[in-house]
Amino acid sequence: MTRRTNGLIGTWAEAQRQEQRRQQAQQRAVEQERRERERQQRAAERAMAQNHREQQAEYRRRRDADARARTEEIDAQVAALEGLLAAGTGAPAFRSSAMLVPEQVEPFAPGQLAVPIVMPNQANYQPSSSGWGMGANQRAQQEARARFERDWYAAQAAETQRLRQLEEYRRQYDQWAATRLAELRRHNAGIRDLAETLRSGDSEAAIQFFSAVLYASSVWPQDFPRRVSASYDANLKQLVLDWELPAFEVVPEVKSVRYMPSTDQDKETARSAAQRRGIYRDLLAQCVLLVLRDVFAADEFGVLDSAAVNGFVDDHDPATGNRTEIVLASAAVARADFDRLNLAQVSAVECLTGPLSGALSTKPDQRAAVPPARRPAEASPVVVSRGSDEAPDLFTMDPIEFENLVAELFRSRGLQAVTTVRSGDGGVDVDAHDPDPLSGGKIVVQVKRYRNTVPPTAVRDLYGTVLDTGANKGVLVTTSGFGPTSYTFVRGKPMTLINGAELLQLLEQCGLQGRLDASNAGRRGRGSAAARPAQAAAPAASAPGTSDADANVLGMVWSGSVALDVCTLVCEGNRVLSDDYFVFFNNDATPDGTVRSVPATGAAKAAVRVCFDALPARADRVVLVAAIDPTVNPHADLAGFTDAKILLSDGTGAQTLDELEVSDGRGGETALVLGSFRRRSNGDWQFVIGGKGYRGGLEELVGDFGIDVE
Known part of the structure; x- marks a missing residue:
């Protein structure tokens, strides 16, 4: 059987790999920014050279230097490929103790809350001409004393408030620190238990450990694949591995770059096919030797007598055209034979094909396969696979791993975050805390791995949890999306909705990986939780088979400075067809x-x-409504909504066909039905003026049309 890795080692190895990805993402961003600056600088210099002949010589020198720098960069890439084995053998051997983490948490750092309020000094309030006694300046003395007392009481109240906030922040920190420390201790205890299990020769523990050693190794270049399948033959004490090799394209096609002043262009000299093939064959041999070195060096428990490695590329088989794993290098090596090698001095190709009796493709660039030494499935029914170039599918990820990924996302953004206990969590999957003393506080996070739109009840339930727990904010994270009811509900509330597309973007920004398989995605969310004016929205695709001649534009005009959201509901009778038709x-x-x-x-x-x-056959009404925008005018009502009308235009909006009067707004009301277009029996549409107002805003209005909003 084949089983995906999980558990303690998998979590640790994945965390190590995620940290590497984050650092690599930062490094790539810095490098990209550097190259963009250099490109802009060269473009500016080129323009200057055209206008100033005296700068042409310097320009040519710079271009020549750039060409030499590119050549040096290519040479460095080739040197790194050729020296991979030597660099890898110089790295320290992996030890299980490396998976232990310090059992300490970040110190308590309350920031400005730790700074006491400065109390006013009475000496600074005395009149300059006299003291506090009676006399000609009595009024000035009384006013000075009054100012002092007022400022003193205000400072005292502020200090009391600071101490109260500091105490609450300390309580939250102690709770978080105790939970985090318990996690660290459980992790370390698990690592120590693993070491004891390995010493006893447990097959599954050996597979987990050595696959984690390779997957979490830091000796491989960042653009190399890192995928391994492993099994362990306990009778032979043999580890059997399938290890993915880099593709042929990793060898630079260009050999050198030279600047040509006559054409003001860089000329690239191609590397010969034979030279690229030689470099690639040597690289594949180095990879196999380095894998053997890593696993033997990490065997501090003496559980390996031999190891079999099959190096493969994931590519199209030239014989069938189908994508498959093509073995290009393989070897089955006894540990005693391998220990006699001086890897820092060997020729990788000769070592692999000579003393180790391994197999190496003569034409790896043409994907000419070699026989595998031994496949993992032949050694044991238990095969562990780890790693892939493809990010994990969030839909199929283990629920606990998914929650841990979301918690790691919050920690990567500078927050303190831990997953909650599965039972009795009160609807909270992740407890987060923003340590900022001004804008921070407790954040409750709920994770919904849905394929369809998250129902509004889930959003309302989380808001109830925010109120019950006294949290500063609630965040609902999903793999799918949210409907208009949910977005309407959270307006003006301390709530953030993160749909699937936004989650992937945040993961990428923090160097974490995740994907949403299109075959599993279902419906996706349309936008972010932040409201945006309808007139600023990007146009959607027209209905199939329609043109401007088939459509009308309804423009809303009114007097007054009040900011409104104008919305449309497609209904059957007094009920909207669905949330998507709002x-x-x-x-x-x-x-x-x-x-x-x-x-x-x-x-x-x-x-x-x-x-x-083109509207759906069962749609017989198109209702236009307007509501106060609470983000712009939170305290306004519709008293400022006057002289309102709808301009009915053709599909281009250029020609006005009619002006439709609508009712003015009334004080105290925050939402209004402007009117509706109703389908008649002959197929024509007739406008009927509205006028019904609502004091409860858009939420109350759309509730009358069957949209569930509380």
Whole structure:
């Protein structure tokens, strides 16, 4: 049987690999920025050279230096490939103790909360002409004393508040520190138990340990694959490995670069095919030897007498055209024979094919395969696979691993975060704390690995948890998305919704990996939790088979400075067809594109494009509504909504066909039904003025149309 790795070692090895990815991502970003600066500098210098002949000589010298630098960079790449084995043998051998972590947590750092409030000094409040006694300056003395007492009481109140906040922050820190320290101790205890299990010769422990050794190794270049399948033959004390090798393209095709002043271009000299093949064959042999070196050197428990390694590339088989694992190098080596080698001085190809009797493809660039020494499945029914160039699919990831990944995401962004106990967590999957004394505080995080849209009830439940726990904020993370009801509900509340697309972006920014398999994704979220005006939204695709001639633009005009969200509901009777047919600030268009927000033009302040004839057959109403934008005018009402009308235009918005009057707003109300277009029996659409107002805002209004918002 084949079993994916999990458990303590897998978690540790993956954490090591994630940290390497994060550092590598930062290094690549710095390098990319450096190259972009150099490119911009060269472009500026080229322009200067054209306008100033006296700078041409310097320009040519710089270009020549750039060409030499590129050549040196290519030479360095080749040297690194040729010296991989020598560099790897110089690295210290892996030890199980390397997986132990210090049992200590970050010290308590309250920041400004640790600084006492400075109390006012009474001496600074005395009038300059006299003391506090009676006399001509009595009034000035009384005013000075009053100012002092007022400032003193204010400072005393601020100090009391600081101490209260400091005590609460300390309580939260102690709780977090105790949980974190317990995790570290459990981890270290597990590592020590593993060492004892390995000493007893346990097969599964050996597989887990040695595959983790290779996967977490730091000697391999960052662009090399790191995929391994492993098994262990306890009778022979033999480790059997399938290890992925780098592709032929890792060898630079260019040999050198030379600047040509006559054409002001760089000329590249190609590396011969024979030379590239020789470098590549040597590299493959080095990889196999380095794998053998790493596992034998890490065997501090004496459980290996031999090891078999099959180096493969994941490529198209030239014989069948199908993608498969093609073995290009292999060897089965006894430990005693390997220990007699001086790896720092050997020729990798001669060593592998000579003393070790290994096999190496003569034409690896053409993917000519060699027989494998022994495959993992032949050695044991238990095969562990680890690593891949492809990020893990979040849909199929173990639920606990997924929660740990989200917690690691928060920690990578500078927050303190731990996963909660599975039972009795109160609907909280991750407890996070932002240590910033001004904007920080407790954050409760819930993780929903859904394939379909997260129901609004989950969003409301999390908000209830925020209130019950006294948290500063709630965050709901999902692999799918959220409907308009959820986005409407969180407006103005301390809540953040992170859909699948946003989660992948955040993981990438923090050097973490994850993907959403398109075959498993289901419906995805449309946008972020932040509201955006409908008129600024990017146009969605038109309904199939429609054009501007088939559509109308409805432009909303009104007087007054009040900021409004103009929304559209496609209904059957008084019920919206579904949440997706509610077009608002966070849902630009209906799924079929028949209704979508468009940029407003002319006098209009908001606009929507409707393809009436292409609407679903059961849709008989298109309802336009307006609501106060609470992010712009949180305390406003519709008293400032006057002289309102709808400009009915053709599909381009250039020609006004009609002006439709709508009701003015009323004080105390924050949402209003402007009117509705209703389908008649003959297929025509007739506008009916609205006028019903709501004091509870957009949430109350859409509730009347069947959208579940509390």
